[in-house]
Amino acid sequence: WFPSYTGFAIWKYSVSFQLFEERVSLITHWFDLWTDTQRKQFLHTMLMRCSKSQLKFTQNWFAERIPVTKVDFTRVLPRFISLYIFSFLSPRELCAAAQVNWHWKFITEQDCLWVPKCVTFGWFLPYTPADNEYCAWKQHYIACATSLDYFTPREATEIYGTLNEPKAENEEQGERLREKWLRKIIRERLALHKKELFKARLPWMSGTWSSRFLKSRLQPGQAQTFQDRARLQAKQLVLASLKTLPKRKNVTRSRSYPVLPYKHCQRVYQNHSSFAYALEPYLVLISSRIPAYEMVLDSIKPGVIPVLYEHCGMTLESLIFYIEKALDGRKAKSIGIFSDGDSREINLLQGCRISIENILSPEVREFWEKLGCVMSPEEGGHVDIFVPLAASEAGMEVLSQLTQLTGVLFRTPTGIATGSYQHILSEWLGNQKDGPPTSTYFTEVKLQTWFRLTELLEEALKSVRKQMRPYLSELQKSISDRIIGQFTFDAMSRAKVHTNRETARTFTDGLTELSKRSHVSKIARFLIDKKLQKDTADRRTRFARELLTSEKNYVHMLETVRDVYVIPLKAALASNRAILSHANVQIIFSDIVDALQLNRKFLNDLTERLQEWSPSQCLGEIFTQFGWQLQTYTNFFNNYTVILKTIDMCRETIPLFRAFLKRHDKTVITNMMSLQELLLCPSKRFEEYLSLLYALRLHTPSEHADREDLTAAIKMIKQYKEYIDQVCHHSSLCSLLSVWYSCLNLLEANRYLIRVQDVSQFSCYSEEICVSFRLYEHISDLSLFLFNDALVISNRSISYAPFERTPKTTYQFLASVALHRLVVEDIPHSKYIKNAFILQGPKRQWICSIEDEDDKFTWLSALQSAINCSIEKN
Numbered sequence: 001w002f003p004s005y006t007g008f009a010i011w012k013y014s015v016s017f018q019l020f021e022e023r024v025s026l027i028t029h030w031f032d033l034w035t036d037t038q039r040k041q042f043l044h045t046m047l048m049r050c051s052k053s054q055l056k057f058t059q060n061w062f063a064e065r066i067p068v069t070k071v072d073f074t075r076v077l078p079r080f081i082s083l084y085i086f087s088f089l090s091p092r093e094l095c096a097a098a099q100v101n102w103h104w105k106f107i108t109e110q111d112c113l114w115v116p117k118c119v120t121f122g123w124f125l126p127y128t129p130a131d132n133e134y135c136a137w138k139q140h141y142i143a144c145a146t147s148l149d150y151f152t153p154r155e156a157t158e159i160y161g162t163l164n165e166p167k168a169e170n171e172e173q174g175e176r177l178r179e180k181w182l183r184k185i186i187r188e189r190l191a192l193h194k195k196e197l198f199k200a201r202l203p204w205m206s207g208t209w210s211s212r213f214l215k216s217r218l219q220p221g222q223a224q225t226f227q228d229r230a231r232l233q234a235k236q237l238v239l240a241s242l243k244t245l246p247k248r249k250n251v252t253r254s255r256s257y258p259v260l261p262y263k264h265c266q267r268v269y270q271n272h273s274s275f276a277y278a279l280e281p282y283l284v285l286i287s288s289r290i291p292a293y294e295m296v297l298d299s300i301k302p303g304v305i306p307v308l309y310e311h312c313g314m315t316l317e318s319l320i321f322y323i324e325k326a327l328d329g330r331k332a333k334s335i336g337i338f339s340d341g342d343s344r345e346i347n348l349l350q351g352c353r354i355s356i357e358n359i360l361s362p363e364v365r366e367f368w369e370k371l372g373c374v375m376s377p378e379e380g381g382h383v384d385i386f387v388p389l390a391a392s393e394a395g396m397e398v399l400s401q402l403t404q405l406t407g408v409l410f411r412t413p414t415g416i417a418t419g420s421y422q423h424i425l426s427e428w429l430g431n432q433k434d435g436p437p438t439s440t441y442f443t444e445v446k447l448q449t450w451f452r453l454t455e456l457l458e459e460a461l462k463s464v465r466k467q468m469r470p471y472l473s474e475l476q477k478s479i480s481d482r483i484i485g486q487f488t489f490d491a492m493s494r495a496k497v498h499t500n501r502e503t504a505r506t507f508t509d510g511l512t513e514l515s516k517r518s519h520v521s522k523i524a525r526f527l528i529d530k531k532l533q534k535d536t537a538d539r540r541t542r543f544a545r546e547l548l549t550s551e552k553n554y555v556h557m558l559e560t561v562r563d564v565y566v567i568p569l570k571a572a573l574a575s576n577r578a579i580l581s582h583a584n585v586q587i588i589f590s591d592i593v594d595a596l597q598l599n600r601k602f603l604n605d606l607t608e609r610l611q612e613w614s615p616s617q618c619l620g621e622i623f624t625q626f627g628w629q630l631q632t633y634t635n636f637f638n639n640y641t642v643i644l645k646t647i648d649m650c651r652e653t654i655p656l657f658r659a660f661l662k663r664h665d666k667t668v669i670t671n672m673m674s675l676q677e678l679l680l681c682p683s684k685r686f687e688e689y690l691s692l693l694y695a696l697r698l699h700t701p702s703e704h705a706d707r708e709d710l711t712a713a714i715k716m717i718k719q720y721k722e723y724i725d726q727v728c729h730h731s732s733l734c735s736l737l738s739v740w741y742s743c744l745n746l747l748e749a750n751r752y753l754i755r756v757q758d759v760s761q762f763s764c765y766s767e768e769i770c771v772s773f774r775l776y777e778h779i780s781d782l783s784l785f786l787f788n789d790a791l792v793i794s795n796r797s798i799s800y801a802p803f804e805r806t807p808k809t810t811y812q813f814l815a816s817v818a819l820h821r822l823v824v825e826d827i828p829h830s831k832y833i834k835n836a837f838i839l840q841g842p843k844r845q846w847i848c849s850i851e852d853e854d855d856k857f858t859w860l861s862a863l864q865s866a867i868n869c870s871i872e873k874n
Contacts, residue, residue: 074107082107091117091141109135117141126579128571130563180770187772280376283326284336284441285319287311289347292453296338299446311340312350313755316367317861319349322854323374331376334384336441341387344394356394359401363865372406382409382430384437386421390414390429399429411437421454540699544619547692548610551603557671557681558596564664565675566593579656587646591636595682598633602626619696620709623689627716633682637727644676648799655778676807683724689717754786754866757859758796759848762833772830782848783811784839786863789870791839792816793846817841819870824863 031039047055074082086108089097094113098105111129114137118124123144129136282304286293289311300306305326309319323335340347345355358364375381383402389395389412399410411430413423428437438447566589572579580588605622650657665674697710762776769775785792794811817839827836827847835856836849850856 072103074103079107083110083112087113087116091145094138109138111135111137114138114141118144124575124577126572126575126577127568128575130567180773183772184770280331280333281305281327282334282336282441283307283323283332284338285309285323287339287348289340290338291457292450295446295450295453296442299442299450301441301443304441311347314349314858315861315865316349316352316363317865318858320367320370321857321861323371327374332374332381333376334382334440335371335375336384336386336437338386341389343388343392345398346385346387346389354398356397356401359398359405365405368402368405372408375406375408382411384428384440385410385412386424386437388413388423388426391423421451425451540615540696541613543692543695543699544610544613544617547619547696548603548606550688550692551599551606554681554685555596555599555603557678558592558599560670561589561592561675561678562596564667564669565589568664569660579660580650580654584646584650587639588643591632591639591643592679592682594632595636598626598629616705618706618709620706620711620713623693623713624709624716627713627720630720633720634723636682637724640679640727643679644799647675648797652780652797658778683728686717686721686724690714690721693717748789751787751789754788755859755862756786757784757850757855758782759784759850762836762847762849764847771828774830774832776833776836776847782814782846784848784859786866788866789873790816790818791822791863793839815841815844819867820874822867824860824867826860 031042034042047058050058073085077085086094086097089108091114094108098108118137118141121144123140125136125140284300284304284306286296286306286308288308290296293308297306297308307322307326309322337346337348341353345353347353352364354364371383375383383406389399391414395412399412402410409430411428411432413426413428424438434440438444566585569580569585569589573582573585602622605625606619609617609619609622651661652658661675664670666672670678693710693714697707697714700707700710759782761779761782763779765775765777767774781796783794783796785794793814793816795814797810797812798807799810821842823840825838825840827833827838829835833849835851835853836847837856837860839846839848850859
């Protein structure tokens, strides 16, 4: 029996193997007859049915027969070996490697590759990067490298001679003087060359959409020819300046070579070659006094340059400045003035109505003459005034005078002025070959929408005027009832209403009875709406969850103080580039960090209780344990005044800390709050604790186990809140400061305030140095009060009073200078100071700087106008 079974098995295996070979040959035959697409589909189906071992067999088969010619070593080798290979690359090569793919970019921007390259040049980060901060050292290297100003050794050899020539002993000082002289000559010749370019060539442009449109009209390669020619002329100019000086024989150990700011020149010439704007663009001035001026801005056509200006606080000189800045050296084909006015005058600015009475005054006349200078000299240029001056004889006289002053054609509507600006759609005075002026500047559909809005506003105002008077008495009564109800509800605190239910019920019944009377109906309804409705256990659950949510938000605010302020300051302290000393960091942040640790533990306990929440769950015990650990907050509130004074003192005396606060205060991370406002959160938090505990006890039954603990916790938090109130009261008595002190009497007859400007005061180390190389140091913050006859200079200091959110600005009087004895001198931009000017008085001078360039021009314009008026009076 056994041999026969073995023979049967062998026979069965041979038959199945033969059948398998027949089927394989059949499939192979079919495979040969299929198309390429069918073969790929078949292979895809077979591979999807394979197991992992079968796929691995296929992979090994391909690896043996098809050798790998290219492979990304960063995906094969371990990470540390790939980093070691990349460490031999230069910074330029690492930047090129970062452009291969995202994987290479991630590896080549690791801090371990860039830290040695920064440390080699002595470039250290002023803080320790966070764990999730990426590419910090690379960005720091690029920022430091781009600010360098030097020649390559080959360029230095061509200009100064061989690098290895011996140098005389006393030649170093002479080389420095020649270097400064060389820089000065280069700047002067470049400035002269730029002026000549403005006269002989087309103006420079900036890169926007219209560059493609205009470049298509030029011959191919014309823009590149302009760019190459400009670069060649600039290079020849610099080399000609260098050849006039004696060559420097040895420039080893020095890299401060005079150099043309190539990046700046490249940007300028690229802008010139791109022809971004039209050579003669359209420009429209839009006053902020126009109703819904945002819709007017939105309706402007592409290619038209809009200039939105403030109706209040502007001068005619400032308006011309904004026009020239928008045109960027070009001439306007036409200018539109969209402002308020009527048929006799143009309400261009506050206090400046252009009419026949003042059209020939020096300031107004100069404005229109300068406006005519920015117009295109070709025929067809015109000024479109969207005010119906052509509707009256006085307006026609104004247009005649403006045409004589500027030599430009003026066009205005001939309709009668209305409040809804419908005169713009009427007929216009002057030639209209290209259609009405509105189609030149605005999209008709959007402008019609704005017109409809102004009509609706006008109709609404008319109906409001008619219907307001009968309802004024009722409105007054309603408002007074609500105010009385609010005062009544505030006088009876929620705590008293919650703790005494009988009082609350009687109070509600009385209000319901009083609500039947007409004269107190609104009071009753207002207070009844304020009344807390009775609720069951779900009300207690809701307050418990609100307690947990508010605690999470509070802990998050404390963690923000730690992450945004404490950690970077300590990292800078450990990197030998300290912003604050260790003592000051401890004074300001040690108590708040301890409070964070306490509240994080308290939050963990609350979270555990809420995860296992039930109607019988207790929270009073957690608050009682938390109350026994309030010594941490006691230290914070005792030192709170010292903390705020330390912050103010460090901000005024340490420029790095001032810049640090300016960079981190009132950001999205800090919820738009400053450091002082964040430190105010603990005092507000105890008020929230007390309110939430009262609510929890109100909705906790008397027989509940948590009732006694909640009462004890309320008593403990209430006592601590009274302690905080005492500290707050004592601090408020100690911090009563007047806004002005050490000040003369500023009240005089016929004196009025024109403008206030906040500036920074600087001091110069040495005035003997060239202006562009002078170093300045920030001294203090000043506020300049411009009156019609004097300039008052005061020292400005901002301080936060304890337990107050709004800072107090204190002005200490320094000097008062009569305007006719004041001299203003502008300081050109340099690497070390920007937007600066000098105020020269009879006895001393002040070097001031404003953050924004436009604010500087507006301030100097108003100041110069006031000085001129004062000189004329005296």
